[in-house]
Amino acid sequence: MTDDILDGWETVIGLEVHAELATNTKLFSSARNVFGGEPNTNIDPVSLGLPGSLPVLNKKAVELAIRVGLALNCRVQRSVFARKNYFYPDMPKAYQISQFDLPINEGGWLELPDGRQIGIERAHLEEDTGKSSHVGGGGRIHEADYSLVDYNRAGVPLIEIVGAPDLRSADDAREYVSELRSILVAIGASDGKMEEGSMRVDCNVSVRPHGNQEFGTRCEVKNINSLRSLGRAIEYEARRQVDIITSGQKVEQQTRHWDEADGRTHTLRSKEEAFDYRYFSEPDLVPLDPSLEWIAEIQESQPPLPRQRRIDLAKAAEIEPTDAALIVQKDLDEFALSVIKKGADASRVLVHLANNLADGVGHLTVDAFATLIHLETNGDLSATQAKTVLADLVDKGGDPTQIAADHGFEAMDTSELDALIESIINENPDDWTAFVQGDAEERKKKSGFFVGQVMKVTKGQADGKVVNGILLRRAEN
Amino acid sequence: MNAREIPTAIRNGETTAKEVLETYLEAIHNREEEIHAFNLVLEEEARNEAERIDTLTAEGENLGPLTGIPVAIKDNICTQGVPTTCSSKILDGWRPPYDATIIGRLREAGAVIVGKTNLDEFAMGASTENSAFGPTRNPLDTTRVPGGSSGGSAAAVAAGFAPLAIGSDTGGSIRQPAALCGVVGVKPTYGRVSRYGLVAFASSLDQIGPFAETVADAALLLEVISGHDPLDTTSIPEPPLDLSTALTQGVEGLRIGVIDELSGGAIEGISDDVLECLEDAVQALTSAGAIVERTSVPSTVYGLSAYYVIAPAEASSNLARYDGVRFGPRVDAKTTSEMMVATRTAGFGDEVKRRIMLGTYALSAGYYDAYYGKSQKVRTLIMNDFANAYKKYDLLLSPTAPTTAFPLGDKTEDPLQMYLQDICTISSNLAGHPAMSVPFGKGTDGLPVGIQVLASAMDEHTMFRAGAVLEASNQGKS
Numbered sequence: 001m002t003d004d005i006l007d008g009w010e011t012v013i014g015l016e017v018h019a020e021l022a023t024n025t026k027l028f029s030s031a032r033n034v035f036g037g038e039p040n041t042n043i044d045p046v047s048l049g050l051p052g053s054l055p056v057l058n059k060k061a062v063e064l065a066i067r068v069g070l071a072l073n074c075r076v077q078r079s080v081f082a083r084k085n086y087f088y089p090d091m092p093k094a095y096q097i098s099q100f101d102l103p104i105n106e107g108g109w110l111e112l113p114d115g116r117q118i119g120i121e122r123a124h125l126e127e128d129t130g131k132s133s134h135v136g137g138g139g140r141i142h143e144a145d146y147s148l149v150d151y152n153r154a155g156v157p158l159i160e161i162v163g164a165p166d167l168r169s170a171d172d173a174r175e176y177v178s179e180l181r182s183i184l185v186a187i188g189a190s191d192g193k194m195e196e197g198s199m200r201v202d203c204n205v206s207v208r209p210h211g212n213q214e215f216g217t218r219c220e221v222k223n224i225n226s227l228r229s230l231g232r233a234i235e236y237e238a239r240r241q242v243d244i245i246t247s248g249q250k251v252e253q254q255t256r257h258w259d260e261a262d263g264r265t266h267t268l269r270s271k272e273e274a275f276d277y278r279y280f281s282e283p284d285l286v287p288l289d290p291s292l293e294w295i296a297e298i299q300e301s302q303p304p305l306p307r308q309r310r311i312d313l314a315k316a317a318e319i320e321p322t323d324a325a326l327i328v329q330k331d332l333d334e335f336a337l338s339v340i341k342k343g344a345d346a347s348r349v350l351v352h353l354a355n356n357l358a359d360g361v362g363h364l365t366v367d368a369f370a371t372l373i374h375l376e377t378n379g380d381l382s383a384t385q386a387k388t389v390l391a392d393l394v395d396k397g398g399d400p401t402q403i404a405a406d407h408g409f410e411a412m413d414t415s416e417l418d419a420l421i422e423s424i425i426n427e428n429p430d431d432w433t434a435f436v437q438g439d440a441e442e443r444k445k446k447s448g449f450f451v452g453q454v455m456k457v458t459k460g461q462a463d464g465k466v467v468n469g470i471l472l473r474r475a476e477n
Numbered sequence: 478m479n480a481r482e483i484p485t486a487i488r489n490g491e492t493t494a495k496e497v498l499e500t501y502l503e504a505i506h507n508r509e510e511e512i513h514a515f516n517l518v519l520e521e522e523a524r525n526e527a528e529r530i531d532t533l534t535a536e537g538e539n540l541g542p543l544t545g546i547p548v549a550i551k552d553n554i555c556t557q558g559v560p561t562t563c564s565s566k567i568l569d570g571w572r573p574p575y576d577a578t579i580i581g582r583l584r585e586a587g588a589v590i591v592g593k594t595n596l597d598e599f600a601m602g603a604s605t606e607n608s609a610f611g612p613t614r615n616p617l618d619t620t621r622v623p624g625g626s627s628g629g630s631a632a633a634v635a636a637g638f639a640p641l642a643i644g645s646d647t648g649g650s651i652r653q654p655a656a657l658c659g660v661v662g663v664k665p666t667y668g669r670v671s672r673y674g675l676v677a678f679a680s681s682l683d684q685i686g687p688f689a690e691t692v693a694d695a696a697l698l699l700e701v702i703s704g705h706d707p708l709d710t711t712s713i714p715e716p717p718l719d720l721s722t723a724l725t726q727g728v729e730g731l732r733i734g735v736i737d738e739l740s741g742g743a744i745e746g747i748s749d750d751v752l753e754c755l756e757d758a759v760q761a762l763t764s765a766g767a768i769v770e771r772t773s774v775p776s777t778v779y780g781l782s783a784y785y786v787i788a789p790a791e792a793s794s795n796l797a798r799y800d801g802v803r804f805g806p807r808v809d810a811k812t813t814s815e816m817m818v819a820t821r822t823a824g825f826g827d828e829v830k831r832r833i834m835l836g837t838y839a840l841s842a843g844y845y846d847a848y849y850g851k852s853q854k855v856r857t858l859i860m861n862d863f864a865n866a867y868k869k870y871d872l873l874l875s876p877t878a879p880t881t882a883f884p885l886g887d888k889t890e891d892p893l894q895m896y897l898q899d900i901c902t903i904s905s906n907l908a909g910h911p912a913m914s915v916p917f918g919k920g921t922d923g924l925p926v927g928i929q930v931l932a933s934a935m936d937e938h939t940m941f942r943a944g945a946v947l948e949a950s951n952q953g954k955s
Binding site: 276 | 554555561563568571573574575577672673674675676677679680681707708709710711790791793794797798800802803804813814817837840841842845849
């Protein structure tokens with residue numbers, strides 16, 4: 001398969017994202033909701049589906065679900081729990097309590113950083129299953145010697161967010177998931193950790209010739225564990241489907257399994273083998289009908305969403321909202337705003353936050369950071385020096401001026417710098433003439449040369465901006 | 478001694494909990510082999526509990542309204558550490574790690590739990606013949622069934638094995654056996670008694686209720702087990718019932734409608750001797766000052782059909798958890814799904830399998846609307862009809878069961894005949910309303926007949942007023 005096989009084809013993607021809600025206890029019982037732990041320690045009669053046990057709805061889970069609905073511009077409505085019936089060892093009751101025809105949140109959208117709106121069909125509450133491990137036989141249930149089941153996860157609250165088929169590429173899909181993740185984290189609904197399985201993505205993919213309005217037959221791809229595999233799985237699946245169609249066959253509606261190791265999707269079950277879940281209203285629970293007052297209360301206490309935070313930061317820093325995305329995604333926007341509010345140069349603040357804080361702010365305080373930026377913009381520290389001081393501040397904290405002094409980063413006396421530049425000019429008279437008489441492009445090139453020479457001699461201690469200033473002054477005189 | 482006299486007698490030092498218990502244990506020793514009311518008699522545990530109660534009472538402690546009263550518990554209600562089988566092989570050896578809410582309330586009220594009573598497997602049946610541990614016999618005539626599914630509890634009270642018993646009623650499983658055994662049986666309003674710890678058959682219909690020899694004793698037991706439980710979301714947020722004034726209030730001025738369809742009208746199969754007893758009951762209530770007339774509740778005729786879709790549908794889901802994975806016996810097989818199939822094939826009896834299949838079919842894609850959806854509409858229709866009837870009447874009246882107790886084996890080959898046993902009782906479950914059966918008169922075979930008093934949701938009080946009047950009149954006759 002070559003890359004051009006997709007030329008002339010459009011990939012249509014709709015995602016179903018399951019996120020574990022960050023509650024203290026499970027959706028229907030008081031067993032603890034925590035990741036990890038010895039197998040089968042966070043359980044109770046309800047988690048195990050013991051005979052006679054009954055579910056009691058967790059109010060916090062409902063609140064978080066409503067938060068998600070509001071953040072995704074959904075209608076929050078009266079909803080009904082339903083039983084989804086199927087047999088599987090890690091499903092304690094042999095049915096999952098979910099929501100079917102009346103979900104708590106319906107009909108919203110998510111805005112990507114570039115402003116495109118992706119439809120949200122619904123976001124409903126349901127309980128998680130336990131986890132099986134199959135021992136022997138390559139870890140698959142059918143060939144295993146025996147299986148072990150851990151019910152710690154059984155009954156953990158999930159929100160299932162069903163997106164409309166509005167995404168058109170692997171990049172779209174990754175952006176959507178990463179925006180959704182930022183929203184869930186921002187409102188405290190979920191920790192959004194894909195690697196711990198607290199956020200899981202199933203992906204519906206179909207292809208159609210460009211310009212076609214009708215959707216192609218879709219396949220659902222499961223077992224996607226990272227943003228990277230999401231992109232790979234979509235690309236593989238789109239190519240596979242185009243391959244089938246261009247060779248004159250028809251895509252079969254299937255559920256497929258992404259295999260990270262071989263980079264392919266494999267048939268899990270066909271449409272004919274699809275489960276009949278025999279949904280019906282859960283008789284053990286009454287309908288969930290949150291009051292308008294409560295919904296309004298939740299709306300009022302909703303923290304700012306990533307989209308608003310990008311706008312706020314962009315406004316303060318006088319940049320485009322898309323350029324604020326990285327800082328917001330790193331959850332450093334509030335920090336950036338505080339530093340900018342202290343009068344620090346916004347563009348320098350953002351550059352450092354985006355590039356030089358891989359592991360977070362550490363011991364860096366708003367005041368120290370603002371002081372550092374002032375030192376840099378005053379010309380007391382070069383960009384390189386500032387970066388070194390910043391690393392120390394993150395590491396141990398302290399006073400930026402003192403740290404700069406400890407490193408021997410004394411701002412160069414301009415007269416000293418002036419003398420140095422003069423001697424470099426004298427050593428390179430042709431370059432100087434070219435700088436003085438050249439057009440803008442030539443001047444830029446030559447200024448780069450002179451700055452480079454100065455940096456070489458000062459071992460990067462000089463401030464490039466200051467050097468440029470001196471060069472211009474001399475050229476004009 | 479009536480149940481409600483026991484706590485006072487113990488407190489006054491006229492007797493002890495131990496003495497009371499021994500009387501009942503003796504009755505059990507004499508006849509249990511013949512009757513088989515119990516799956517398990519908790520002789521030792523009961524003796525220990527009685528001794529504890531006696532000690533505390535001697536120390537001056539007031540243990541509550543059931544002090545020292547032996548109570549038998551239907552074996553589909555969870556008792557911590559004590560086997561709870563639902564009379565099914567599939568729960569053989571399972572000991573719940575927790576008590577049902579009502580078990581906790583009974584213990585707190587000072588009751589002594591004497592044993593777990595037999596039932597139709599998972600409460601599916603009307604004769605207690607569908608038990609993996611063998612049938613229960615009617616203490617009044619051991620060639621006859623005690624009714625079901627709470628046949629063990631009804632028989633325990635009728636045989637004098639315990640003055641009080643707990644049952645569960647999904648389509649008539651308390652009232653019909655009460656009628657057939659000549660005792661009082663009450664299905665409270667849905668949500669009046671917590672279902673936490675009741676092994677589910679059909680969750681939207683199941684309700685726990687009392688059996689007793691007298692209406693007053695049934696009221697006493699219902700008062701203790703009723704009231705809101707945060708562990709059951711469907712439980713009604715109301716305090717426990719207080720029925721004390723109902724028992725002596727009489728029925729003067731009450732308007733009572735006799736459901737025509739169930740009293741010789743649209744539905745056939747109600748025997749003449751039962752209808753005669755109903756006429757006598759009408760006379761009794763009329764002479765006590767009630768205004769009694771026949772009335773129509775048209776949709777009751779569809780109750781049975783709707784029930785046999787809804788109840789099996791819920792059961793097919795509720796019973797799916799018995800898969801051999803987490804508890805109960807397991808039949809080993811090559812793969813997990815084969816193990817599940819083998820376990821369920823060996824563990825469930827025929828009637829349970831029949832209902833699981835019925836229910837699975839009714840919920841299947843393509844059939845849902847025609848069966849389950851339609852049955853839910855019938856259910857709404859029944860609720861509406863009842864609501865209309867209660868605009869005009871305070872209570873409704875009908876026979877409890879179509880006949881007196883029938884011989885063992887009489888209906889085991891014909892499930893439909895067995896299902897018809899619930900024809901008069903089922904609509905109350907579909908509507909969620911309370912209803913009780915009170916012994917009133919006897920059939921031509923000399924066996925007791927039960928009269929059913931039906932009330933609107935939450936109106937157990939008015940229901941008990943009529944129950945008490947019927948009981949007094951019946952006792953006056955015999």
